[in-house]
Amino acid sequence: xxxxEYPRPQLVRDAWTSLNGEWExxxxxxxxxxxxDDEIDWDRRIVVPFAPEAPASGLGDEDFHPCVWYRLSFDxxxxxxxxxxxxxxxxxxxxxxxxxxxxxxxxxxxxxxxxDITEALIPGGPQVLVVRxxxxxxxxxxxxxxxxxxxxxxxxxxxxTTGIWQTVWLEPVGATYLKQLRWTPIFDxxxxxxxxxxxxxxxxxxxxxxxxxxxxxxxxxxIYMLVGxxxxxxxxxxxxxxxxSRNELLWSPEKPTLIDAELTLRDGxxxxxxxxxxxxxxxxxxxRDRFMLNGRPYQLRLVLDQGYWTESxxxxxxxxxxxxxxxxxxxxxxxxxxxxxxxxxPRYLYWADKLGLLVWEEMPxxxxxxxxxxxxxxxxxxxxxxxxxxxxxVIVWVPFNESWGVPNLTAMQAHRNAVEALYHMTRVLDxxxxxxxxxxxxxSATDILGIHDYDGDPDKLRARYESNESQTLxxxxxxxxxxLTLDGFPHRGQPIVLTEFGGVAYDPKAPAHHTWGYSRTxxxxxxxxxxxxxxxxxxxxxxxxxxxxxxxxDTFQETNGLLNADRTPKIPLEQISAATRNAR
Numbered sequence: 001x002x003x004x005e006y007p008r009p010q011l012v013r014d015a016w017t018s019l020n021g022e023w024e025x026x027x028x029x030x031x032x033x034x035x036x037d038d039e040i041d042w043d044r045r046i047v048v049p050f051a052p053e054a055p056a057s058g059l060g061d062e063d064f065h066p067c068v069w070y071r072l073s074f075d076x077x078x079x080x081x082x083x084x085x086x087x088x089x090x091x092x093x094x095x096x097x098x099x100x101x102x103x104x105x106x107x108x109x110x111x112x113x114x115x116d117i118t119e120a121l122i123p124g125g126p127q128v129l130v131v132r133x134x135x136x137x138x139x140x141x142x143x144x145x146x147x148x149x150x151x152x153x154x155x156x157x158x159x160x161t162t163g164i165w166q167t168v169w170l171e172p173v174g175a176t177y178l179k180q181l182r183w184t185p186i187f188d189x190x191x192x193x194x195x196x197x198x199x200x201x202x203x204x205x206x207x208x209x210x211x212x213x214x215x216x217x218x219x220x221x222x223i224y225m226l227v228g229x230x231x232x233x234x235x236x237x238x239x240x241x242x243x244x245s246r247n248e249l250l251w252s253p254e255k256p257t258l259i260d261a262e263l264t265l266r267d268g269x270x271x272x273x274x275x276x277x278x279x280x281x282x283x284x285x286x287x288r289d290r291f292m293l294n295g296r297p298y299q300l301r302l303v304l305d306q307g308y309w310t311e312s313x314x315x316x317x318x319x320x321x322x323x324x325x326x327x328x329x330x331x332x333x334x335x336x337x338x339x340x341x342x343x344x345x346p347r348y349l350y351w352a353d354k355l356g357l358l359v360w361e362e363m364p365x366x367x368x369x370x371x372x373x374x375x376x377x378x379x380x381x382x383x384x385x386x387x388x389x390x391x392x393x394v395i396v397w398v399p400f401n402e403s404w405g406v407p408n409l410t411a412m413q414a415h416r417n418a419v420e421a422l423y424h425m426t427r428v429l430d431x432x433x434x435x436x437x438x439x440x441x442x443x444s445a446t447d448i449l450g451i452h453d454y455d456g457d458p459d460k461l462r463a464r465y466e467s468n469e470s471q472t473l474x475x476x477x478x479x480x481x482x483x484l485t486l487d488g489f490p491h492r493g494q495p496i497v498l499t500e501f502g503g504v505a506y507d508p509k510a511p512a513h514h515t516w517g518y519s520r521t522x523x524x525x526x527x528x529x530x531x532x533x534x535x536x537x538x539x540x541x542x543x544x545x546x547x548x549x550x551x552x553x554d555t556f557q558e559t560n561g562l563l564n565a566d567r568t569p570k571i572p573l574e575q576i577s578a579a580t581r582n583a584r
Contacts, residue, residue, distance in 0.1 A: 005319045007088050007167040009350035010390050011181050012276040019072060019168040023048050028067040036097045036130040040069055048168060049315055051161040056312040067134045068163045076125035080172030082200060085117045088166025092135040092142055099128055110343035110364060111383035133163035141373040143380050145341035145364030146306060155516065158308055158556050165315045166345060175201040177273040178265050183390040184432060187283030187294065191234045198229045198265060209264040219259065250294050251280035251392045253335040256356030280392035286434050286447050291495050291545045300497060300546025301580055303329055305337040306555045307344050310565045319347055324567065326351040329552065331573050332562060333580030338499065338548045341365060343384045352393035360396040361388060365404035373405060374418050385429045397426050397433055402440035402452065409442045409486060420445040439499055441482035444489040450499035453479035456519030458533040465541045495545035498538055503550040504530055506570055507559035517560035528571045532579040539582035
């Protein structure tokens with residue numbers, strides 16, 4: 001198996017083939033090619049799944065390239081009734097041909113897509129796969145997150161990502177197979193909601209067996225008939241009586257209990273498909289001014305995580321690197337991360353589920369407002385929610401950040417409508433998690449009020465938020481010079497979380513004029529002291545239901561991480577953890 005493990009951790013089959021590795025490659029800056037039949041000049045080679053801007057791809061070319069082409073010849077896969085081709089993510093518009101036949105088209109740089117390529121396979125092969133990815137570097141009307149539109153990364157924006165940047169893989173399935181699986185924990189009734197969708201050849205009389213277990217202990221083993229190729233059921237976990245041992249099933253960062261699942265699709269006695277999955281029993285909600293986990297107030301200690309690596313950009317160098325990032329966040333005393341402006345690889349969410357780390361998921365922003373930009377956001381955000389709905393680690397959805405893409409919220413009703421529409425749409429697609437319509441300031445529709453405040457003086461920060469009268473804050477204080485709530489949307493008692501603060505730059509190896517941060521220290525001792533003082537303030541401020549420190553690791557010119565870009569700590573992890581937890 002390659003350094004990238006099974007790419008879809010909640011619907012796993014044993015048989016699959018990674019297509020990662022060296023592909024033929026071509027830049028098409030003038031858009032002169034229209035399809036694989038053209039005489040394309042395959043003058044380069046690239047290592048997939050790394051973007052051509054990343055050194056790990058073998059190219060490391062950060063110049064403007066609006067269109068790129070890929071080609072791979074591979075052996076005919078083992079015999080199967082159907083063969084699926086999967087892409088984890090391709091930025092931004094993708095067209096895919098196999099043996100000259102168009103098999104897939106997709107728009108959206110952060111979400112997966114698939115194609116049934118059975119009819120396009122040539123018996124005996126070889127098979128020739130061609131991918132065209134168009135990604136206009138100057139287009140501000142598409143979700144692009146932290147990808148810079150300038151030639152050189154500036155301020156808080158980073159190198160672009162073009163084309164394939166997550167795993168490409170093949171998967172053999174039967175004529176009828178399990179296509180989609182969704183888990184919904186129902187905390188109040190100790191139930192697990194299970195939605196199953198079959199695809200392929202239409203059949204009547206299909207059934208699916210759902211087997212849930214915890215280690216060697218069987219929790220449920222039920223069989224459901226499919227109606228219209230789908231089943232939607234609630235699985236009740238047995239009540240043992242007054243000494244309710246079901247509480248031992250609850251998932252939390254402190255005790256990340258996962259329930260193993262095996263699903264078997266049958267036509268009578270004949271097995272059509274079998275997959276492995278997992279779920280968890282947990283609830284997230286808000287109760288007045290507190291965030292709630294499993295029915296109890298829970299203080300959030302988050303760190304903002306950009307999800308970039310120097311050599312590989314948005315693509316992790318390996319699965320071990322994703323696991324290590326989760327472990328490091330926990331080792332620094334945090335119980336969660338705010339994945340900033342990035343829909344992270346599902347493998348990261350798997351490790352967050354398994355090791356116990358809360359994740360705020362945030363939609364990458366566009367930077368211009370238009371109906372086209374909003375429609376793109378809606379489409380891709382819908383796909384992201386569908387992809388990650390079943391991960392217990394995901395606890396909050398954030399469709400907008402700091403009014404990016406909707407810069408005139410205070411003056412233009414259309415911008416407000418966009419935020420409110422995305423908020424309500426998200427609540428429709430997922431009624432089980434809180435939603436922050438616009439994180440940072442200028443809030444309207446939101447379940448949690450997120451505030452961004454980079455004041456580097458701990459005393460001033462304490463004075464600003466020590467009052468128990470929140471109305472004083474909303475009427476008189478303007479962190480970052482921005483109003484916290486829009487007119488007509490007063491604070492209604494929602495939890496207040498300081499979702500960005502700190503941002504202290506410390507890098508003794510680089511000249512100050514080559515690096516960036518919100519404030520700066522020059523020695524490890526001063527860095528430790530300021531971090532400890534800031535964290536004491538936010539931990540002891542009664543108004544806050546939690547906080548999110550900026551940031552996890554240095555990211556290109558931003559040297560305000562607790563870790564260096566290579567994930568080595570700037571000060572001992574024990575010191576960071578003690579300060580994060582406000583341990584005396």
